[in-house]
Amino acid sequence: xxxxxxxxxxxxxxxxxxxxxxxxxxxxxxxxxxxxxxxxxxxxxxxxxxxxxxxxxxxxxxxxxxxxxxxxxxxxxxxxxxxxxxxxxxxxxxxxxxxxxxxxxxxxxxxxxxxxxxxxxxxxxxxxxxxxxxxxxxxxxxxxxxxxxxxxxxxxxxxxxxxxxxxxxxxxxxxxxxxxxxxxxxxxxxxxxxxxxxxxxxxxxxxxxxxxxxxxxxxxxxxxxxxxxxxxxxxxxxxxxxxxxxxxxxxxxxxxxxxxxxxxxxxxxxxxxxxxxxxxxxxxxxxxxxxxxxxxxxxxxxxxxxxxxxxxxxxxxx
Amino acid sequence: xxxxxxxxxxxxxxxxxxxxxxxxxxxxxxxxxxxxxxxxxxxxxxxxxxxxxxxxxxxxxxxxxxxxxxxxxxxxxxxxxxxxxxxxxxxxxxxxxxxxxxxxxxxxxxxxxxxxxxxxxxxxxxxxxxxxxxxxxxxxxxxxxxxxxxxxxxxxxxxxxxxxxxxxxxxxxxxxxxxxxxxxxxxxxxxxxxxxxxxxxxxxxxxxxxxxxxxxxxxxxxxxxxxxxxxxxxxxxxxxxxxxxxxxxxxxxxxxxxxxxxxxxxxxxxxxxxxxxxxxxxxxxxxxxxxxxxxxxxxxxxxxxxxxxxxxxxxxxxxxxxxxxxxxxxxxxxxxxxxxxxxxxxxxxxxxxxxxxxxxxxxxxxxxxxxxxxxxxxxxxxxxxxxxxxxxxxxxxxxxxxxxxxxxxxxxxxxxxxxxxxxxxxxxxxxxxxxxxxxxxxxxxxxxxxxxxxxxxxxxxxxxxxxx
Numbered sequence: 001x002x003x004x005x006x007x008x009x010x011x012x013x014x015x016x017x018x019x020x021x022x023x024x025x026x027x028x029x030x031x032x033x034x035x036x037x038x039x040x041x042x043x044x045x046x047x048x049x050x051x052x053x054x055x056x057x058x059x060x061x062x063x064x065x066x067x068x069x070x071x072x073x074x075x076x077x078x079x080x081x082x083x084x085x086x087x088x089x090x091x092x093x094x095x096x097x098x099x100x101x102x103x104x105x106x107x108x109x110x111x112x113x114x115x116x117x118x119x120x121x122x123x124x125x126x127x128x129x130x131x132x133x134x135x136x137x138x139x140x141x142x143x144x145x146x147x148x149x150x151x152x153x154x155x156x157x158x159x160x161x162x163x164x165x166x167x168x169x170x171x172x173x174x175x176x177x178x179x180x181x182x183x184x185x186x187x188x189x190x191x192x193x194x195x196x197x198x199x200x201x202x203x204x205x206x207x208x209x210x211x212x213x214x215x216x217x218x219x220x221x222x223x224x225x226x227x228x229x230x231x232x233x234x235x236x237x238x239x240x241x242x243x244x245x246x247x248x249x250x251x252x253x254x255x256x257x258x259x260x261x262x263x264x265x266x267x268x269x270x271x272x273x274x275x276x277x278x279x280x281x282x283x284x285x286x287x288x289x290x291x292x293x294x295x296x297x298x299x300x301x302x303x304x305x306x307x308x309x310x311x312x313x314x315x316x317x318x
Numbered sequence: 319x320x321x322x323x324x325x326x327x328x329x330x331x332x333x334x335x336x337x338x339x340x341x342x343x344x345x346x347x348x349x350x351x352x353x354x355x356x357x358x359x360x361x362x363x364x365x366x367x368x369x370x371x372x373x374x375x376x377x378x379x380x381x382x383x384x385x386x387x388x389x390x391x392x393x394x395x396x397x398x399x400x401x402x403x404x405x406x407x408x409x410x411x412x413x414x415x416x417x418x419x420x421x422x423x424x425x426x427x428x429x430x431x432x433x434x435x436x437x438x439x440x441x442x443x444x445x446x447x448x449x450x451x452x453x454x455x456x457x458x459x460x461x462x463x464x465x466x467x468x469x470x471x472x473x474x475x476x477x478x479x480x481x482x483x484x485x486x487x488x489x490x491x492x493x494x495x496x497x498x499x500x501x502x503x504x505x506x507x508x509x510x511x512x513x514x515x516x517x518x519x520x521x522x523x524x525x526x527x528x529x530x531x532x533x534x535x536x537x538x539x540x541x542x543x544x545x546x547x548x549x550x551x552x553x554x555x556x557x558x559x560x561x562x563x564x565x566x567x568x569x570x571x572x573x574x575x576x577x578x579x580x581x582x583x584x585x586x587x588x589x590x591x592x593x594x595x596x597x598x599x600x601x602x603x604x605x606x607x608x609x610x611x612x613x614x615x616x617x618x619x620x621x622x623x624x625x626x627x628x629x630x631x632x633x634x635x636x637x638x639x640x641x642x643x644x645x646x647x648x649x650x651x652x653x654x655x656x657x658x659x660x661x662x663x664x665x666x667x668x669x670x671x672x673x674x675x676x677x678x679x680x681x682x683x684x685x686x687x688x689x690x691x692x693x694x695x696x697x698x699x700x701x702x703x704x705x706x707x708x709x710x711x712x713x714x715x716x717x718x719x720x721x722x723x724x725x726x727x728x729x730x731x732x733x734x735x736x737x738x739x740x741x742x743x744x745x746x747x748x749x750x751x752x753x754x755x756x757x758x759x760x761x762x763x764x765x766x767x768x769x770x771x772x773x774x775x776x777x778x779x780x781x782x783x784x785x786x
Contacts, residue, residue, distance in 0.1 A: 006479060014489065014564060018496070021568040024587070025520065026500070029572070032581040033512045042511070052508065054442035055449035062438055100510045107510065182442035185376020195577035195725075197650045202728050209579045212511035216504065217442035220515060220578060224654035224721070225361070227731045250365070255736050257364040263371050277369065 037109030038101065039210040040146035043135045046214040047090040047148065048316055050175040051097035053182045054217045058097055062183040064176030064309050068092045069163070070316070072170045077161040087134060089151060091159045094130035101214040102133075102148065109213060111140045115147035125150045130159040168303055177313025180264065180306050182219055189258070190229045191221035192317075204231030226258065233317040242311045247298040248284065264307040270300040323422065327415045332404075333685035335417025337767075339397035340682050342425055343674075344760050346389025351753040353382040358746035362739070372436065380447045381436045386666065387445075387530070388456070389428055394674035395533045396420070399468050399487050401681045402540045406484050407475030416467050423459040427452065441505050443514070445522035450505035457498040465491035482556040486536030489564065493528040497521060512580060519574040526665065527567035527595075534629070534670040535559065535602045537677045541626045542609050545680065545780055546616055551608035559601040566594040573644035577653055585646075592644040599637035606630045620780055621696045622676040628704060629672030636664045651726060656738070657718025660711045667707050667752065675703070675759075682763055683779035688770030693783060695762040699755045706751030713744035 038046075050068045051058070058066040073087045092098060101108045102122050115138045116122045125131035131152040138147055151157045181187065194203040207230065212218055236242075241252060246264065249256035262277060269275050283296040301307045322330045359366050360375045367373045404411045411417060431452040440447045448456070468491050472484050480488075501521025504514040543550050550556065572580055572588035607630065610616075616623040639661050642648055652658065683690055690696055717738045724734035773779050 013561075017561070017564045018493065018568065021565065022500075025569050025571055025584075029516060029581060029584050030513065032584070033516065036512070055439055055505070056508075060439065060449075062440070100508060182440065183438040184371075184374065185379060185438075185440075187442070188376055188379045191654060193578060195650065195653060197577075198726055198728055202731075206577070207579055209512070209581075211579070212515065214510045216508065216510040216514050217518070218511065218515040219442050220575070222444055222574070222654060223656075223659055225656075226735075253732060255732050257361060257735055257739075257742075259360065259364060259374050259376070260368050261374075262369050263374075281369065 034107075035109065036210045036213065037145065038107075038112045038213040039208060040135060040137075041207070041211045042213040042215065043101070043108075043112070043146050043148055044088075045211075046099040046101050047133050047135065048172070048174045049099070049178045049215065050092075051099055051103075052216050053175070053178040053219075059179065062179050064173070064179040064306060066095075066097055067173065067175035067179065067309075068096060070172030070174055070312075071162050071166045072172070073162065073166070074170075075165065077157050077165045078155070089132050089134045089157075089162060091132050091162050092125075092127075092130050093159050093163075094128055096127070096130065098125060098127060098131075099214050100216065107213050108148070109210065111143055111145040112147050115140050115145055116149075120147050120149040121153035122148050122150045124153040132157045132159055132162050171303075172312045172316060173309035174313040174316040176306070176309030177311065177316075180310040181313055182217060184261065184264070184310075186229075187219040187221040188223060189221070189225040190227065191224045192218070192228070192230045193220040194228050194230055199228065203228035204234065229314070229317055231317060233315045237315055239311060239315070242314055243301065243307075244298050246307055246310065248295075251295055251298070261307065261310075264305065264310060265299060265301050266305045266307075268302055270302050272302075275299050322415070322418050325415070327413055330414040330418070332410055332414065333401055335411065335414050335421060336397050336400035336681055336685055338418060338421045339393050339400055340678050341763065341767075342421060343390050343393035343397055343678060344756070344763055346385055346393060346428070347671075348753070348756045348760050350382055350385035350390050351749065351756050353378055353385060355746065355749040355753045357382055358742070358749045362742040362746045371438070377436055377438055380440065380444075381432050383445070384435060384447060385428075385432055387525075388431075388460075391530060391534075391666065391670055391674060392460075393421075393424065394678050395529075395537075396424070396464055397681060398533075398537045398540075398674065398677040399464065399491075401685055402537070402677070403468050403471045403484055403487055406481045406540065407471055407477055409471065409474055409476045412467050412470035412474060416463055420460065420463040420467065423463070427455045427459055431456070443504070443518040443521075445525060446502055446505070446518060450502055453498060453502040453505065457495060461491065461495045461498060465495060481539075482550065482553060482560070483536040483540045485556075485560055486532045486539070489560070490529055490532045490536070493568075494525065497524040497528055501525070512578075515575065515578060516572065516580060520571040523571040523574055524568060527563070527570075530666070530670055531567065532560075532563050534673045538602075538606055538626050538630060538673050541622055541673070541676050541680060542606055545620060545622050545626075545778075546610065546613040548609050548611065548613055551605050551611070555601050555605040559598045559605065562594070562598040562601065566591055566597060570595065570644065573649075576644065576646060576649045589645050593641050596637055596641045599633060599641070603630055603633050603637075620783070621690070621693065621700065622680045622780060624700060625672045625676035625679065628700075629669050629676070632664060632668035632672065636661070636669050639664070651722045652718055655718035655721035655725070656714040656741070657722065660714035660718060663707065663714070664711055667703075668711065672703070675699075678763075680780070682766065683770070683773070686767055686770065687773045687779075688766050689773055689779050689782055691762050691765035691768075691770045695758050699759045699762065702751045702755030702758070706748045706753075706755065709748030709751065710745050711748075713741040713748065717741035717745075 048070050069091045071089050075082050105113045134149050135146050136149040194200050194206045196206050244251045246261045248260045249258040280296050286292045287295040400417050431448045468487050472488050504517050570588040570592035572584045573592045617627050720737050
């Protein structure tokens with residue numbers, strides 16, 4: 001065997017070069033990134049979206065399972081006392097995986113971690129019995145932070161208590177929707193990253209360093225063939241518009257090149273009737289050819305449909 | 319192939335692994351560019367095949383990318399390694415049997431990975447879209463066996479030194495394993511947030527910079543001297559190329575996220591290192607061009623040289639774009655636009671593909687000892703690829719500049735979509751030309767294997783290209 005005998009120095013230098021490169025590009029940035037405290041945005045996103053929206057063993061086919069439910073509470077679920085200004089809570093039913101920041105509080109960052117553990121009691125939350133979380137504000141060593149509060153521990157609100165009082169219009173399936181966003185490849189065309197150019201005037205403020213702790217995948221997108229969506233819920237909060245746009249984008253924007261996502265409605269509509277896609281398409285084609293005055297109505301979606309989650313996710317992008 | 323999988327290594331003819339890898343790569347090229355053409359049609363005509371999730375753009379875009387990177391390009395690399403590494407070590411491939419198993423496991427794994435990706439089962443991370451079990455499979459059943467075969471062939475060489483091409487082969491197979499295992503850490507261990515975002519692009523950058531670019535260049539370091547008969551112009555410039563790839567190309571990952579809230583020092587550092595990629599690029603292109611001295615007529619007459627030199631010439635605009643478009647001065651304008659899509663195709667379809675196509679043409683002819691079935695079809699393939707690619711690149715660059723202007727001057731987004739429409743049609747036409755060229759190529763190589771004129775012992779196929 002000839003071996004590398006002529007290449008002893010070369011082999012060592014190769015190790016040094018590649019090792020040095022890995023130290024600079026992996027080790028040093030990880031020190032910086034790990035020390036960042038979560039912003040309120042990051043905490044809200046984590047709680048709303050849950051553990052993971054890419055491939056994972058809890059939801060291998062990306063059907064939007066194992067996800068929390070956001071609830072806009074108007075009254076205390078136990079006493080019935082009205083809550084002033086309402087309150088957004090995130091219900092993790094028994095068995096639902098907790099987000100990364102609750103499983104490993106270290107990634108919440110300095111200040112946020114201490115508050116979430118000491119005042120928010122997040123380490124008391126148990127997957128078997130589920131928990132209800134919210135984002136609260138507090139002070140740690142003289143500095144203001146947002147932190148995660150485990151309402152099941154601090155107020156005794158169980159998932160069942162909260163779900164019992166919530167009406168369907170108060171519920172948000174944004175976590176399921178983020179899974180749809182990833183699975184359907186929305187991020188191949190729509191970015192979630194307004195740039196620090198004039199972009200922020202149209203698409204809103206670019207995100208900050210602490211806005212991503214615990215999120216996976218971040219799905220920034222790299223190839224923007226369509227508007228940025230990081231703040232789309234602030235620009236357009238109409239469910240009806242979203243519904244028409246997802247069913248067939250050409251209904252509301254004739255020049256759009258977005259694909260139709262009608263298949264996310266599933267088999268049945270809100271009333272439990274079978275959706276006749278062939279009929280809808282035939283009528284739509286007649287409308288396009290000028291044989292009908294108006295396009296056919298978009299079927300209303302069932303509350304457990306995939307499109308419901310996706311629209312909830314869009315509206316949560318404030 | 320099946321009869322060799324369980325044969326004794328000594329009974330398997332030399333070059334078998336290279337032939338199977340070669341044909342697999344061409345088939346994946348046809349599939350990958352076919353998907354590309356289909357996707358492009360959907361961007362031009364959004365209601366073309368609609369309302370079915372399996373034909374939705376968001377389900378197919380990543381299948382196209384992964385099919386061309388890990389099917390066409392990487393398998394063409396494996397094909398080149400299977401015959402070039404032993405040729406340069408004056409020995410035989412360490413194990414043809416391992417090579418054949420590698421080829422089979424590669425095809426199986428990739429088919430499985432692309433199928434589930436197509437169904438929407440994705441990690442949601444660009445370029446590392448495969449779910450982590452597939453990533454682990456690719457590392458252990460695809461790249462590690464490939465690396466073992468290459469390293470063992472080099473260690474058992476019968477020459478004293480190691481030629482430039484083999485430095486690159488040995489180093490790149492090692493680096494791609496590291497890149498696969500490290501770049502997918504977020505999926506293996508559920509790392510989240512900016513760590514996940516950064517490692518996504520660390521993987522994407524390094525799989526291009528430490529795998530695709532150096533191996534493509536290494537192939538040209540073999541093809542040009544071998545076919546022209548000229549020795550490589552300078553081994554020292556080769557050294558400069560090799561070391562600057564390892565040092566400079568492995569560090570600028572963060573320049574893909576210039577507009578993301580990463581630490582500023584990291585972005586500045588990445589940007590400077592990104593400009594320094596011009597060092598290996600210039601070293602490589604000048605070395606190959608100078609090797610051509612006195613043999614430039616072969617650029618016209620010989621199909622392998624023509625493919626290789628065209629690819630090397632495309633490396634010039636590629637690296638000029640690549641070096642500077644990632645600086646803050648330019649990135650703010652073109653980031654996220656079709657300009658980048660054009661640049662990515664210049665790298666993979668322009669530069670890299672042309673070099674690998676030459677290696678596959680040359681390798682299949684010399685291993686099978688048969689002359690190309692039809693030089694006319696090969697010429698047609700070349701021109702369809704070149705014209706198709708150019709149409710694609712020009713139209714996407716213009717579309718990108720329109721998007722950039724739309725972004726900066728706050729044009730309502732839908733007006734940008736309307737303005738881009740003609741370029742989307744042009745891109746689809748260009749991509750379809752590339753696809754049709756590849757279908758001809760597959761036919762041509764199949765017929766070469768079946769009906770090509772047998773090349774006599776001691777002659778090279780290209781020497782007889784114009785003889786009847």
